[in-house]
Amino acid sequence: MSPKLTVLLVIFSLHCRMTLASDPDPVQDYCIPNTKSGTGKTTRLIVPPCKNSSEATTDDFVFSGIKSIGNFSDTGLAAITVSPAIFPGLNTLGMSFVRADLKVGGFNPPHFHPRATEIAYVVQGRVYSGFVDSTNRVFARVILQGEVMVFPRGLVHFLMNVGEAPATIFGSLNSQNPGMQKIPTAIFGSGIKDELLEKAFGLSPKQIGMMRRKFVPKGLR
Ligand SMILES: *[C@@H]1O[C@H](CO)[C@@H](O)[C@H](O)[C@H]1NC(C)=O
Ligand SMILES: *[C@@H]1O[C@H](CO)[C@@H](O)[C@H](O)[C@H]1NC(C)=O
Numbered sequence: 001m002s003p004k005l006t007v008l009l010v011i012f013s014l015h016c017r018m019t020l021a022s023d024p025d026p027v028q029d030y031c032i033p034n035t036k037s038g039t040g041k042t043t044r045l046i047v048p049p050c051k052n053s054s055e056a057t058t059d060d061f062v063f064s065g066i067k068s069i070g071n072f073s074d075t076g077l078a079a080i081t082v083s084p085a086i087f088p089g090l091n092t093l094g095m096s097f098v099r100a101d102l103k104v105g106g107f108n109p110p111h112f113h114p115r116a117t118e119i120a121y122v123v124q125g126r127v128y129s130g131f132v133d134s135t136n137r138v139f140a141r142v143i144l145q146g147e148v149m150v151f152p153r154g155l156v157h158f159l160m161n162v163g164e165a166p167a168t169i170f171g172s173l174n175s176q177n178p179g180m181q182k183i184p185t186a187i188f189g190s191g192i193k194d195e196l197l198e199k200a201f202g203l204s205p206k207q208i209g210m211m212r213r214k215f216v217p218k219g220l221r
Helices: 003-020 183-188 194-201 205-215
Strands: 077-082 096-102 107-112 118-124 126-132 138-144 148-151 156-161 167-173
Touching: 077 107, 096 107, 096 156, 107 183, 118 126, 118 138, 126 148, 126 167, 183 205, 194 205
Parallel strands: none
Antiparallel strands: 077 096, 096 167, 107 156, 118 148, 118 167, 126 138, 126 156
16 A cells, blocks of 8 residues: 555545544444454544444443442532443433532532533532623523523533532533543643733732642542
8 A cells, every 4th residue: 555545544544533522423233342452442533343233231221330329529529420321321422421510619610511501400519600692691500409401512611509508410411421621730730831821810920939839630630
């Protein structure tokens, strides 16, 4: 094969993988990743081959890992994201799910999902909840047990438990890989040059240092 043709083929095959990595209408009922085939590990971009459907079982479509609370972060949030990585049955179905528990006063800082709209249901508690649109208008209020709020795709949103008891929120997202960027970490924890951050936020080098210590993810410090 000529080198030129090889390069073209590589580009073409990469393109195919990227295309498959969006959430298209599935062309089959489901695709339980075939973990036996070696490439069955669910990664961000590579859609693994499916199990032969005659080997699928009811258990492939049930996930019990959100019966209990996840691990709390230092913001008083315990979130479990139910994606094909932990619930393979979701693969190719264009959806994911999240359970979020908030301690009293706990919060989920401003963040967004680049690839999904989210609808959040308050199972218990009083939650100050909202999002900011692309004209920087904020839409926020306290939502109560039994209410839902929708966060449009790609818009910054946030939650805070303003009640006197723990809060639980279930959220459904219309992508199997919604992605998530927390604003404080994206800004101060990503490695953007200090000089730019100082100018952009009108902060001193000392203040930037403080923000970095706070928001650089543990393990990268
Ligand atoms: C799936 O399994 C069935 C039953 O074992 C078999 O007949 C069929 O050929 C398999 N299909 C594929 C695509 O391997
Ligand atoms: C919580 O942390 C423990 C210990 O690090 C870990 O084994 C467990 O999988 C975590 N639970 C969740 C839901 O992430």
